[in-house]
Amino acid sequence: MFSIGVDVGGTNLRAIRVARGTRIEARVKRPTEAALGWPAVACAIAEAVRKVAGGKRPAAIGIAVPGAIDDARGIVTESPNIPGGPDFPLARTLRKLFRGSSLRGTPLAIENDANAAAWGEFRFGAGRGCNHMVLLTLGTGIGGGIVVSGRLHRGADGTAGEIGHVVVRAEGARCPCGRHGCLEAYCAANALVRSAGRIAKTPADLARLADRGNSRAREAFRRYGQNLGIAIASILNLLNPERIVLAGGISNELDLFGPTLKAEACRRAFALPGRRALILKGTLGDDAGALGAAALAGI
Amino acid sequence: MFSIGVDVGGTNLRAIRVARGTRIEARVKRPTEAALGWPAVACAIAEAVRKVAGGKRPAAIGIAVPGAIDDARGIVTESPNIPGGPDFPLARTLRKLFRGSSLRGTPLAIENDANAAAWGEFRFGAGRGCNHMVLLTLGTGIGGGIVVSGRLHRGADGTAGEIGHVVVRAEGARCPCGRHGCLEAYCAANALVRSAGRIAKTPADLARLADRGNSRAREAFRRYGQNLGIAIASILNLLNPERIVLAGGISNELDLFGPTLKAEACRRAFALPGRRALILKGTLGDDAGALGAAALAGI
Numbered sequence: 001m002f003s004i005g006v007d008v009g010g011t012n013l014r015a016i017r018v019a020r021g022t023r024i025e026a027r028v029k030r031p032t033e034a035a036l037g038w039p040a041v042a043c044a045i046a047e048a049v050r051k052v053a054g055g056k057r058p059a060a061i062g063i064a065v066p067g068a069i070d071d072a073r074g075i076v077t078e079s080p081n082i083p084g085g086p087d088f089p090l091a092r093t094l095r096k097l098f099r100g101s102s103l104r105g106t107p108l109a110i111e112n113d114a115n116a117a118a119w120g121e122f123r124f125g126a127g128r129g130c131n132h133m134v135l136l137t138l139g140t141g142i143g144g145g146i147v148v149s150g151r152l153h154r155g156a157d158g159t160a161g162e163i164g165h166v167v168v169r170a171e172g173a174r175c176p177c178g179r180h181g182c183l184e185a186y187c188a189a190n191a192l193v194r195s196a197g198r199i200a201k202t203p204a205d206l207a208r209l210a211d212r213g214n215s216r217a218r219e220a221f222r223r224y225g226q227n228l229g230i231a232i233a234s235i236l237n238l239l240n241p242e243r244i245v246l247a248g249g250i251s252n253e254l255d256l257f258g259p260t261l262k263a264e265a266c267r268r269a270f271a272l273p274g275r276r277a278l279i280l281k282g283t284l285g286d287d288a289g290a291l292g293a294a295a296l297a298g299i
Numbered sequence: 300m301f302s303i304g305v306d307v308g309g310t311n312l313r314a315i316r317v318a319r320g321t322r323i324e325a326r327v328k329r330p331t332e333a334a335l336g337w338p339a340v341a342c343a344i345a346e347a348v349r350k351v352a353g354g355k356r357p358a359a360i361g362i363a364v365p366g367a368i369d370d371a372r373g374i375v376t377e378s379p380n381i382p383g384g385p386d387f388p389l390a391r392t393l394r395k396l397f398r399g400s401s402l403r404g405t406p407l408a409i410e411n412d413a414n415a416a417a418w419g420e421f422r423f424g425a426g427r428g429c430n431h432m433v434l435l436t437l438g439t440g441i442g443g444g445i446v447v448s449g450r451l452h453r454g455a456d457g458t459a460g461e462i463g464h465v466v467v468r469a470e471g472a473r474c475p476c477g478r479h480g481c482l483e484a485y486c487a488a489n490a491l492v493r494s495a496g497r498i499a500k501t502p503a504d505l506a507r508l509a510d511r512g513n514s515r516a517r518e519a520f521r522r523y524g525q526n527l528g529i530a531i532a533s534i535l536n537l538l539n540p541e542r543i544v545l546a547g548g549i550s551n552e553l554d555l556f557g558p559t560l561k562a563e564a565c566r567r568a569f570a571l572p573g574r575r576a577l578i579l580k581g582t583l584g585d586d587a588g589a590l591g592a593a594a595l596a597g598i
Contacts, residue, residue, distance in 0.1 A: 068571055077571065078570070078571065131455070132454060132455055144537075146537070146538075148447050148448075148452055149447075149450065149452070151448065153447055153448070153538070154539070155431055155538055155539025155540065155572065156430070156431055156539050156540065156541045156572075156575050156576075157539055157571045157572060157575055158539070159536075159539045159569060159571045159572050160537065160538050160539040160572075161537065162536040162537065162539075162569060162572075163536075163537060165532075165533075165536040165567075165568075165569065166533040166536060166537055167466075167467060167529050167530075167532060167533050167567065168466060168469050169468055169469050169470070170467050170468050170471075170526075170529045171468070172469075177569075179566070179567050227469075230466050230469045231466075233464075233466060234464075234465040234466050234533065235537070237458075237461040237462075237464040237465060238443075238445070238459065238460065238461065238462060238465055238534070238537070239445075239452070239454055239459050240453070240454020240455050240456055240457070240458045240459040240461075241454065241455065242455045267478070268464075268466065268478050269464075270458060270461060270464065270476075271377070272367055272376065272377065272456045272458045273454065273455075273456060273458050273459075273461075276455050276456055277455075
């Protein structure tokens with residue numbers, strides 16, 4: 001018995017074949033073909049799933065997708081990075097593409113990618129054993145997923161968890177979303193690199209400079225932690241979770257921004273929720289989304 | 300069959316005797332004696348409950364309290380406005396005070412007052428029939444309660460819903476909590492009156508001036524709506540609720556601040572959650588907390 005989890009990224013999509021929750025038996029990575037729009041992406045997903053299934057029949061297939069999802073109907077309602085919407089019927093399209101193969105009739109779940117990653121970390125990673133958890137993905141953008149009382153909180157339209165667009169400074173920096181002062185305006189990869197005066201091209205390069213003692217790089221990560229801490233304090237006061245799990249590429253640099261993040265979050269949160277929440281790095285790395293999607297599909 | 304609900308305010312406490320959810324059969328109002336500390340407040344609660352019970356045995360008693368509650372143990376863990384904490388064992392103290400009366404052994408529930416009001420509005424008022432609702436109490440301070448998937452979200456320590464301390468401007472005005480830029484720093488009653496240059500003593504007086512066309516009063520309410528809209532946009536992006544219910548004294552002036560509130564919230568929230576959420580005034584008025592507490596006790 002195995003399930004299949006797929007994480008559809010802006011550039012590549014990754015499919016895994018997984019047994020007993022987290023044992024990854026096979027992997028496939030291929031281009032998403034995002035620029036060609038949703039019908040082409042659906043074909044790419046179907047091919048990756050077929051390949052990783054290897055002619056056998058999975059118990060379930062879960063797909064993590066960057067966008068807003070109507071999970072009950074399997075529809076991608078909004079996905080800014082992949083044209084072809086709104087309201088692309090991904091589940092129905094995949095079911096058609098699976099006809100006549102071993103995948104025919106397999107239960108299928110579509111979920112937002114940050115929600116899927118949150119569910120993955122909650123079930124198998126840094127969130128195991130708690131009830132209330134919030135995950136933030138720190139990368140090109142800032143995403144998030146919320147687990148409340150052991151259940152994924154999707155909200156009325158499946159858009160809950162847009163932590164990147166929690167306001168930190170109402171009249172602050174312009175955000176890629178077009179508004180002002182959102183968390184993402186300060187903590188997206190681009191904003192981080194820009195805040196150091198573009199002495200590096202990527203957060204990882206900037207981290208290397210910081211590790212070598214470059215003071216502008218170190219200061220940029222300190223400010224990054226502060227800004228993230230402001231938004232996390234709002235989340236602690238609002239939701240009183242047990243754990244805040246950080247995922248995505250920039251979470252690898254937690255050593256550099258963790259101290260200011262934790263200090264700012266504790267300073268701004270009330271004593272009880274501030275003391276309660278553990279702020280820690282996810283343990284599943286790039287597999288969180290696919291593992292979470294597979295687990296969601298299997299329920 | 301009836302239940303009893305008590306709402307412990309900073310000045311007065313109000314007890315109601317309620318049948319079939321919302322039919323209020325009797326009321327008692329008396330001073331809280333907050334300055335005397337929790338043991339005295341517990342005596343005041345017990346007396347009000349006894350009076351409103353009229354010698355009969357209620358099915359359940361619910362108490363709404365301003366502070367952080369450990370609902371499982373019936374303990375008030377923190378309550379800034381009533382001395383005698385932390386960790387005052389309210390449920391145990393009341394059980395002792397009820398010994399030898401008709402109230403002996405009656406199931407007892409203690410809940411944070413804003414959470415209780417949220418539950419009241421969710422079950423019987425402006426939140427009826429939805430799944431995800433957030434209530435804000437707009438008064439001396441700003442409180443809140445969150446209902447997720449039809450359940451009250453208390454969080455790990457019962458402190459969830461501190462919407463007054465969601466950050467709107469990280470380096471902004473000083474908040475009564477001692478930090479900077481919280482919603483409460485802009486939208487508490489005092490902040491509203493101050494922002495109009497103290498041309499009135501209370502929000503209600505200021506509203507009367509605004510109704511008569513006073514431009515400073517009108518502008519103060521416009522800004523009030525804007526600031527509230529910023530925090531509500533963060534909540535819409537984070538939780539994607541179906542309804543935002545406004546309660547507390549200042550919610551009576553929704554005509555004056557509603558238009559800018561709604562415009563700002565919609566402008567800053569994503570399209571789907573912005574379109575989804577109805578922002579409306581609670582329908583239970585001052586009874587929301589007591590009705591909610593009685594209902595929570597009865598479950």
